[in-house]
Amino acid sequence: MRTEIAAALFMAAMFVTSVCMVYGGGQEPPSLQVTISNDILTVDYSMPSSAHSYPSAIVAITVDNYRSDDITILLTKRSGPPNSDPANVQGLVDHLGAELENIGSSSEVTTIDERALSSFLTAGNGTLVIASEINDTMGLMLESWVRAGGLLVAIGPGCIPFLSPGGSLEIDHVLFPYDGKVVDGSFANALGLRTLYSVNGLSVADVLSYSGKVLGHTSSDGKLTTTATVPMGNGRVLVMGGPIEAPFLASMEDVYAWDLARLLQTGAPWVSGPVYHDRMEVPSQGLRDSLSIDIGEMAVRISLFSLDDSHALFVGATVKP
Amino acid sequence: MLKGAMGDLKRFVAPSPTVLKFLIIGLMIRLLLSPFTSYPYDAYPFYGAVVGTLAGTGPYGNVLFTYPPLFSVIYYPLFWVVAQFVDPNSFGIFVPSMVEVSRATKMLVPFITSPTFNVVLKLPIILGDVLVGLSLYKIVEARKGSVSAERVFLIWFLNPLVIFVSSVHGQFDVLAAYFALIGVMSFMEKKYLLSGAFLGVGVLLKLFPAYLVISFGIILLTSFIISLRGSRLGEALRPISAFVAGGAISLVVILPFLLNSNSFLDFILRRGTYSSVGGMNAWFLTPLLGAIAGGGGGSGEGIPFGLIILVSGIAITVLVTLIIIWKAPVEGRPLYTALAVTTVVLATQSVTNPQHLIWLFPLMLVFYSSDGRMHHKMYILSVLGLLYLLCLQSGLVFLYPLANYAGWPSVHMINQGIESFFIGTEMGRAIVMSVLGGLGFFVLLSVVTPPKWDPVERLIRKIVRRGALED
Numbered sequence: 001m002r003t004e005i006a007a008a009l010f011m012a013a014m015f016v017t018s019v020c021m022v023y024g025g026g027q028e029p030p031s032l033q034v035t036i037s038n039d040i041l042t043v044d045y046s047m048p049s050s051a052h053s054y055p056s057a058i059v060a061i062t063v064d065n066y067r068s069d070d071i072t073i074l075l076t077k078r079s080g081p082p083n084s085d086p087a088n089v090q091g092l093v094d095h096l097g098a099e100l101e102n103i104g105s106s107s108e109v110t111t112i113d114e115r116a117l118s119s120f121l122t123a124g125n126g127t128l129v130i131a132s133e134i135n136d137t138m139g140l141m142l143e144s145w146v147r148a149g150g151l152l153v154a155i156g157p158g159c160i161p162f163l164s165p166g167g168s169l170e171i172d173h174v175l176f177p178y179d180g181k182v183v184d185g186s187f188a189n190a191l192g193l194r195t196l197y198s199v200n201g202l203s204v205a206d207v208l209s210y211s212g213k214v215l216g217h218t219s220s221d222g223k224l225t226t227t228a229t230v231p232m233g234n235g236r237v238l239v240m241g242g243p244i245e246a247p248f249l250a251s252m253e254d255v256y257a258w259d260l261a262r263l264l265q266t267g268a269p270w271v272s273g274p275v276y277h278d279r280m281e282v283p284s285q286g287l288r289d290s291l292s293i294d295i296g297e298m299a300v301r302i303s304l305f306s307l308d309d310s311h312a313l314f315v316g317a318t319v320k321p
Numbered sequence: 322m323l324k325g326a327m328g329d330l331k332r333f334v335a336p337s338p339t340v341l342k343f344l345i346i347g348l349m350i351r352l353l354l355s356p357f358t359s360y361p362y363d364a365y366p367f368y369g370a371v372v373g374t375l376a377g378t379g380p381y382g383n384v385l386f387t388y389p390p391l392f393s394v395i396y397y398p399l400f401w402v403v404a405q406f407v408d409p410n411s412f413g414i415f416v417p418s419m420v421e422v423s424r425a426t427k428m429l430v431p432f433i434t435s436p437t438f439n440v441v442l443k444l445p446i447i448l449g450d451v452l453v454g455l456s457l458y459k460i461v462e463a464r465k466g467s468v469s470a471e472r473v474f475l476i477w478f479l480n481p482l483v484i485f486v487s488s489v490h491g492q493f494d495v496l497a498a499y500f501a502l503i504g505v506m507s508f509m510e511k512k513y514l515l516s517g518a519f520l521g522v523g524v525l526l527k528l529f530p531a532y533l534v535i536s537f538g539i540i541l542l543t544s545f546i547i548s549l550r551g552s553r554l555g556e557a558l559r560p561i562s563a564f565v566a567g568g569a570i571s572l573v574v575i576l577p578f579l580l581n582s583n584s585f586l587d588f589i590l591r592r593g594t595y596s597s598v599g600g601m602n603a604w605f606l607t608p609l610l611g612a613i614a615g616g617g618g619g620s621g622e623g624i625p626f627g628l629i630i631l632v633s634g635i636a637i638t639v640l641v642t643l644i645i646i647w648k649a650p651v652e653g654r655p656l657y658t659a660l661a662v663t664t665v666v667l668a669t670q671s672v673t674n675p676q677h678l679i680w681l682f683p684l685m686l687v688f689y690s691s692d693g694r695m696h697h698k699m700y701i702l703s704v705l706g707l708l709y710l711l712c713l714q715s716g717l718v719f720l721y722p723l724a725n726y727a728g729w730p731s732v733h734m735i736n737q738g739i740e741s742f743f744i745g746t747e748m749g750r751a752i753v754m755s756v757l758g759g760l761g762f763f764v765l766l767s768v769v770t771p772p773k774w775d776p777v778e779r780l781i782r783k784i785v786r787r788g789a790l791e792d
Contacts, residue, residue: 002329003507007518014574017394022577027377052408091384098384102376178417197420247423248365248430249415254385309372310409312382 029104030056030304032315041295041319045304048313049286055307056282057190058291059266062273062298065234066318069127069151070108071096071264074117076132082158084131084244088253092131092244095257103305103314105265114138121145125235127264131155131244143168147233151269153260156242157200163239169210169232176201176241179220188217188227190277191266192307194258197250198226198241207239213271215263216240227259229269238269265316267301279307297321336458339471344451347478351450351488355443356436357723358489361419365430367442367491368413371400375409379578390575391525392445392493399441412438416725422736426714426743433725433732439491446487449495453502453683454478460506465690473686476696482703483679485710489719492676497527502683504530505659508537513560517567525575529666529680534568535635536642536662540654543646598630599754601702601709601761602673608758612751630671637669638662660684661769668765675706678761685768694778698764701777705761712753715742 028048097109139161157173201224216227306313335341369385380393419431462470500523507516523530599607767777
């Protein structure tokens with residue numbers, strides 16, 4: 001009889017713990033209030049209290065076309081360079097879906113195979129992630145789709161024909177020599193981007209020559225970056241070093257997903273003007289502050305979020321004068 | 322009532338002075354080893370589950386934890402308490418200098434968990450070691466007396482592989498093994514509700530007790546069909562319905578997870594189809610074949626036939642159970658079935674890592690009281706398992722917390738040691754892994770071989786006899 005009582009007590013304790021884990025662990029959300037007066041944007045914001053202090057960021061990005069699309073990821077069975085392995089791409093699907101959910105985004109992640117790619121491209125705008133090689137015919141369709149307003153996330157060298165040598169948006173990919181140092185005050189540091197150690201980096205000179213913007217971490221000589229966004233017609237190409245490969249926390253799907261979720265939600269791929277960013281330490285009792293920005297006639301996407309693993313706080317607002 | 326319960330607890334924890342003495346010694350060894358050792362590849366998902374739950378996104382929120390949810394439920398209260406005093410951001414640290422070696426082995430994460438994290442994570446696992454040891458004492462004492470019970474306790478609790486897996490590696494197989502053991506023993510005592518509940522809890526830790534559920538379900542189904550001839554339907558249905566009800570009750574512990582979202586099940590099962598193959602089982606040649614083909618992984622990677630092997634495992638379980646029902650006496654069937662099914666599953670599943678041997682050891686020790694061959698096999702499997710773990714990426718991989726938090730040896734030295742071992746000995750290492758895996762497979766098969774045909778036992782006897790003659 002005592003075994004039965006012990007078993008019942010154990011199960012009851014585990015049930016109560018499960019309830020606490022699933023329904024009781026939520027944190028108080030951050031808040032963001034914006035007002036505009038005479039082209040001056042005032043943002044009043046607050047971050048909740050916690051048992052310990054934690055890192056956070058506030059980012060205001062001038063954008064020309066912010067959209068919060070559902071995200072489509074191309075799944076192929078190709079492996080080996082230049083492709084990211086199919087297991088890693090599937091991993092990106094899982095991680096990106098989870099990251100977006102964690103930060104309260106309504107964007108869903110879906111997959112398509114190569115046979116469905118052309119019908120996807122003819123169906124209109126959206127956000128498409130490609131980490132595998134596609135052929136020249138599909139590359140031409142893809143280029144037209146981007147120019148018409150699509151957002152392409154290209155991961156890895158040699159996958160997209162028009163980004164490769166001889167293409168209309170040729171960006172050189174070189175092995176990325178990261179030295180373990182993060183540049184304080186950089187946009188990547190403020191955003192807490194985690195793809196620190198991508199296998200390949202992108203030529204900063206090439207990115208700038210196409211009027212692009214460096215978003216990711218840079219090598220110590222400043223010549224290479226892990227992530228950049230480049231305008232193309234009415235659309236954008238978010239280029240990431242790639243390919244996705246082990247290990248975790250350096251160049252695998254977990255860090256690509258973390259970065260993509262935050263880049264997409266902050267509107268970074270659509271950047272068209274000045275960017276304000278501040279990385280801050282929220283004290284344990286919480287933080288309440290405000291900032292003012294002269295935005296003129298431009299649309300701005302403002303985001304406030306935590307940067308550590310034990311908080312999942314995010315709030316964003318888009319202001320169109 | 323309370324006094325009686327305390328007396329029971331005292332008798333359970335300290336059934337004899339010898340047991341108490343070695344319980345304390347074994348615990349001290351474990352607690353000394355646990356803070357400064359870990360296996361980064363496995364520790365990182367546990368870290369992810371802890372901080373994810375603290376963040377309110379749950380253990381599956383960052384898609385790193387791929388086990389059934391119960392282990393995260395067991396350790397979460399401990400971490401919640403610790404997190405009130407210690408900043409969870411200090412539970413581990415990203416170490417850039419480990420990136421290159423992690424890329425080389427593909428079995429490392431450049432992340433080192435802190436001593437506090439390691440101890441808190443390993444406490445429930447060490448408690449599992451204690452519970453299995455004391456339960457084994459109680460089971461064997463009832464069958465063979467206290468001398469045999471003490472021996473069995475010592476063989477278990479001081480076993481180096483058992484200590485290594487719980488206190489150094491930090492894997493929780495022992496908790497599933499504990500619930501499987503008491504589930505099997507409850508079944509033997511015809512406490513079907515309790516058996517179903519315990520085995521169900523085991524499945525919520527690691528999936529392997531599911532094979533025992535299938536097997537015991539078949540035993541009860543055959544009993545039901547036979548008893549239908551002589552008794553009423555309600556009476557005949559009682560054992561199987563109690564067993565099923567017990568299994569259903571166990572689901573209560575994760576009911577909030579099931580009600581909230583079942584996407585974690587999809588994730589766990591889908592990841593299962595990407596499983597690699599290899600280890601101490603029928604696929605022991607994989608490291609060698611991988612090295613010949615130019616692959617760098619330790620257990621063979623990316624061959625997506627995990628699902629096929631899973632289905633085959635279920636078919637083999639059914640077959641083994643039916644053979645035992647046909648051959649074994651009624652009273653011993655559950656124990657025979659549990660031993661045979663667990664052994665065959667270990668020998669044929671896609672990956673059998675050394676920690677998985679812990680599933681089998683408690684059952685072998687229950688058998689040891691009636692079949693003396695079992696402890697020889699357990700010793701051999703323990704040595705093979707330890708060697709396998711140490712040869713995977715060299716034993717240095719377990720010392721990263723010591724290097725990062727105590728300063729010696731340095732992280733750089735460990736990186737270099739692992740790189741030299743892994744890259745410098747690629748083919749030799751692959752051969753050793755395959756040989757160890759093959760030997761493990763061979764010894765596993767001998768567990769279910771009848772005594773008169775048992776080659777391992779014959780070999781041991783020959784060695785012992787030659788030793789005696791030389792003396």
